[in-house]
Amino acid sequence: MKYAVYTKWHWPSGVLSKEKIRDFHRQLKSEGTTAEDIIWWVIDDNHHQSLVVYPSIIAAEAEKADREADRKDAANSRDLVLLEETMGPIYSQLSEL
Numbered sequence: 348m349k350y351a352v353y354t355k356w357h358w359p360s361g362v363l364s365k366e367k368i369r370d371f372h373r374q375l376k377s378e379g380t381t382a383e384d385i386i387w388w389v390i391d392d393n394h395h396q397s398l399v400v401y402p403s404i405i406a407a408e409a410e411k412a413d414r415e416a417d418r419k420d421a422a423n424s425r426d427l428v429l430l431e432e433t434m435g436p437i438y439s440q441l442s443e444l
Contacts, residue, residue: 348436350404355396355431362395381406404436
């Protein structure tokens with residue numbers, strides 16, 4: 348069963364540009380993330396939310412340490428604050444029906 352990780356972030360100095368976020372996603376892809384998709388959207392100038400879709404909870408757990416290390420680095424270098432995180436199994440996905 349697929350597994351989702353949802354987060355909400357605060358950027359005190361302003362959200363990164365679309366190009367920088369795309370570059371970050373390209374880097375994750377080239378490094379071999381097991382995530383099937385990452386959906387990233389801006390709420391306002393200082394907040395964004397994201398949804399990462401993994402093929403399973405096992406894949407999500409396997410990358411958990413990497414996610415936490417990336418978050419720690421982002422918090423230190425970009426003054427980024429994780430406001431909310433929820434995760435769980437995906438019961439239905441329109442694109443899979």
